Amino acid sequence: MKKIAELIIGSQIVNYKEQGTPTAFISYDSEHHEYKAYCAVCNSVSYFNWRLNEDEFYCPACGHHHHGNAVMFNHDKTQPMPYAMRITLVDFKDKLELRLTYDAIKADAARYHAAYQKVQERFVFDMKSHDVYWTYDENKSNVHQTEKLGYISSFDTMRERTALWYIAADHVVRRGTSLTALLRMMRTTINRHMKELGFQEKRLFISSQHSMKVFASVLAMAHKVRFWDADLVPYGGKGDLSFPDWLKKAVKGQELPENWESNMEARMKQGMTYDAALIEALKLPNTPFVRKHLHYEDFYPLVKAFSLPTIDLAYLAFPVFSDLARIRKWTCSGYSEYTDGRRDIEKICEFVHTFYPRYPHIKASRFIQRQWSQENEDTLHMWKLADATTLKAYEKEKVPFRKLHDWLSVAITKQENREVVFQIDKKIIEALHQSVDGYQFHCVERKSELKKIAMTLRNCSLSYATRMNQYNQLVVVTDDDGNIMALLEIQRQRIVQAKLFANKQVSTSDSINRACADYSKRTNLSCQTRDIDMEAA
Numbered sequence: 001m002k003k004i005a006e007l008i009i010g011s012q013i014v015n016y017k018e019q020g021t022p023t024a025f026i027s028y029d030s031e032h033h034e035y036k037a038y039c040a041v042c043n044s045v046s047y048f049n050w051r052l053n054e055d056e057f058y059c060p061a062c063g064h065h066h067h068g069n070a071v072m073f074n075h076d077k078t079q080p081m082p083y084a085m086r087i088t089l090v091d092f093k094d095k096l097e098l099r100l101t102y103d104a105i106k107a108d109a110a111r112y113h114a115a116y117q118k119v120q121e122r123f124v125f126d127m128k129s130h131d132v133y134w135t136y137d138e139n140k141s142n143v144h145q146t147e148k149l150g151y152i153s154s155f156d157t158m159r160e161r162t163a164l165w166y167i168a169a170d171h172v173v174r175r176g177t178s179l180t181a182l183l184r185m186m187r188t189t190i191n192r193h194m195k196e197l198g199f200q201e202k203r204l205f206i207s208s209q210h211s212m213k214v215f216a217s218v219l220a221m222a223h224k225v226r227f228w229d230a231d232l233v234p235y236g237g238k239g240d241l242s243f244p245d246w247l248k249k250a251v252k253g254q255e256l257p258e259n260w261e262s263n264m265e266a267r268m269k270q271g272m273t274y275d276a277a278l279i280e281a282l283k284l285p286n287t288p289f290v291r292k293h294l295h296y297e298d299f300y301p302l303v304k305a306f307s308l309p310t311i312d313l314a315y316l317a318f319p320v321f322s323d324l325a326r327i328r329k330w331t332c333s334g335y336s337e338y339t340d341g342r343r344d345i346e347k348i349c350e351f352v353h354t355f356y357p358r359y360p361h362i363k364a365s366r367f368i369q370r371q372w373s374q375e376n377e378d379t380l381h382m383w384k385l386a387d388a389t390t391l392k393a394y395e396k397e398k399v400p401f402r403k404l405h406d407w408l409s410v411a412i413t414k415q416e417n418r419e420v421v422f423q424i425d426k427k428i429i430e431a432l433h434q435s436v437d438g439y440q441f442h443c444v445e446r447k448s449e450l451k452k453i454a455m456t457l458r459n460c461s462l463s464y465a466t467r468m469n470q471y472n473q474l475v476v477v478t479d480d481d482g483n484i485m486a487l488l489e490i491q492r493q494r495i496v497q498a499k500l501f502a503n504k505q506v507s508t509s510d511s512i513n514r515a516c517a518d519y520s521k522r523t524n525l526s527c528q529t530r531d532i533d534m535e536a537a
Contacts, residue, residue, distance in 0.1 A: 002091045005185050009167065010084040014040045020172035021084065021471065024057045024066035027077045027107030036077070036107050039064060055211075069171045072105075074160045080104030080116050080138075082163040089185060094128035094197075098218065100113050100163050116141070119266075121162055123149070123218060125225050127193040130223040134162065148502030150226030151261055152253070154219050155243055157236055160461035162215070169213035183217045190221055199215050199228055208236020217241070227267075229274035231295055240329075241338070249327050250302040257283055264364050268474050301325045302344050308352050316368045317352075323370065344372040351380050359401045366401075375405055382408040385466055420447035422468035432475055432490075434522055439485065439515040444474040456484045458502050464489070477512065486512055495520055498531035507533040 010021035026037040037046050042062035051057070054073050072081035073100060077087055085102035100121040119139045136145040147157060159165055161516040168177050177185070186205040195201055204224055208216045218237030221407060223233045238246045247253045247378045257263075260281040267277035279286045284306050293302060302322035305314040324341030331337075331480035352367045369376075382405075386394070390411045399407045432443040444450050447465045453476050454462040464474060477486040486506050498506040498516055507530070517534050522529045527534050 003088060004091050004189065005089040005177045005182050007087050007179070007182060008085070008174045009087070009171060010082070011174060012084065016172060018174075020174045021066070021165070022072045022081070022166075023070045024059070025072045025081050025083075025105050025107070026057060026080075027073070028075045029077055029107070030075065037322050038105065038107075039066070040083070040162065041066075051483055067334075069168045072166050074107075074166075077107035079160045080106050080119055080163075081166055082119075085163060085167075087182065089182060089189075091189055094126065094187065096125040096127070098123040098125075098186065098194065102163055104163070115278060119163075123222070125190060125222065127190065127197060127225055130226055130228070132225050134158070136161070149219065149222040151223070152247065153261070154231060156224065158215075158219065164215045167214050169208075169210045179214055183214065186218075186221060192227060194225075194228065202228065203232065206234055206236055208234075212236045227268075227274055230278075233296070241327075245338075247351075249340070251296045251429055252325065252342065255300050255342075256303060259280065270361055285311070289318075293318070297325075297359065298322060301345070304349055307349060309356050310364075313352060313356070313364050313368065316364050319349070320348075320368055320370050333360075341372075347372050347377065347380070351376055354380060354383060355404075362401050379405045379408060382412050384414075385412050387415050387418065387420060389418060421445065422447075422465075422473075423470070424468060424473060425470055428470065428473065431523060432473060434519055436519050436522065437511070437515045438480055439512065440478045440480070440482075441488075442476050442478065442520050444468070444476055449476075453484055453487055456501075457499065459487070459499060461487055477516070485509075486516070488516065490525060493524070494526045494528045495532065496528050498529060505531040507531060507536070510536075 009018045012021075013019050014021055014023055016023055023038075023040050024037060025040070026035055028035050028082055031280050034047050034049050035051055037045075037048070037057060037059075039046070039059040039061060042059060043058065044061035046060050055068055057070050057071055058064070059066065072083070074081060075255075082102040082104045086101060088100060088101075088436040090097045100119075101308070102119050104116045104119050106116060109334065116138060118139065120135075122135045122294065123132070124135070125132050127142050132149040134145075134149055136147075137143070145161075147154075147161075149158070151157075167179070168340065169183075171179060173179065176419070190204060191201045202224060204221055206217060206220045213236060216234075220233055221236040223230065223235075234246060235243050237243050238250065241250065260278075263330045264274075264277045264281035267280055268274060272280070276286060278294060279290060284290050284302055290302060301318055301324075305317040305321050306316055308314050324345050327338045327340045329336055330339045348507045349367065356362075356367055386408065390408075394407075397407075424445065429443045429445060432441065434441040444453065447462075450465055451462055454460065454475075461474060464472075468474065471492050473490045475488040475490060476484060477488065478484055486500050486509075487500060488495055488506075495516075500506055500509060500512065506516050513533055513536060517527070517536075519525075520534070
């Protein structure tokens, strides 16, 4: 065991410039939607419901201007914010430990400025076992936590939980090694250990804003120790994007197979290489082409391309999908936002899955086009509208692909006058049938019935004919004589519309409003519309 670096930040003296001691501690209380701030200069607590800058605060009691690294801020009043801290880097035979001991302040304390003394954290980098974990101990409060690190999800897991979150790379150090030098020593030591274990030296430095650099750099090193052959993860953000935005918009992590990283690690523990385990976790074929493109921002286009029916289609689709998936900055009226062609990728995939099996002899380039055409959009839409009779005619006539759009245009027009029975489970239909206060509630089951309702109530409900299924239904309300009075739209057990003649709200008729409100309660359908006045019922 060898101590290779140590530094001290802050003290009991309230002075940021000389001691590095933060002078203001602000926490957002999401329960009460307010900020709670403690000024260490005058020992006062203040409350406010908005603030312009997270790193600036004027104390309303003493007028002191707190700014920059002197301001500690979080969104969780239960998490401690450090004000006096010792950071030590300790080297062992096969591991490295980053130790933090600090005094802190919590916003949920009975007295805001009540200190939590001698809080301890440890970041343990076990190079031999490719394991990284974090421990947290508040011995006086008997609070003990442990967390495995080295995952993409570690950013969300650790934000505001560790003191490193609050310390910027340019924070004033009262005594000892600078924070940037500390990070450099960590990178050098980890690489030395990995080389001794037979691994090739890797780049461990990531770019980041000063405010995030310490936290982000430690997470990046943790990820590399766990997955040495993986690309560096930009926990500090990339370009104009923060890390969460990069993960969502550039990597599109929400579109990847569920739990892909943990599934990859499980395979690596069984002896697979990083590349092989990652490829299996992403459900990709293990080919030189795929291995060449195993970079985070290529995961989504790879997954979508290789979801297509053939390898040839996948190879043709990948560069197209990669270009469409690339985020672009869109500016309008001074407002900027990032956008991509993800919708086009999804549409192209749907088009290929729908029509390629029916036209396997057509050139793949006809299906995979950089510009998603309106003709393809219309063809896909009309295909979804095709009923059993139209599909039967399609099979019989063996419609050529080049004529499919025009053939469907005529066929869909012909089928508009045919009867359609909505695919709704009988149990749902029976549950929706009710008699309430002299009104009959009946689930609409056929297109002809819906056509009559639309003509009677003078609304556009006939356009809903293609949407009726197990999740979406229409319920017609009639009086005891069978006269159509109202129509309710139901989406996933929620009433979202309730209209009378000419789209007037049901709430304008006292008797029908009462009946509909009662119907909502009897059928356990939540009312998610102002068309029904539940309080007046």
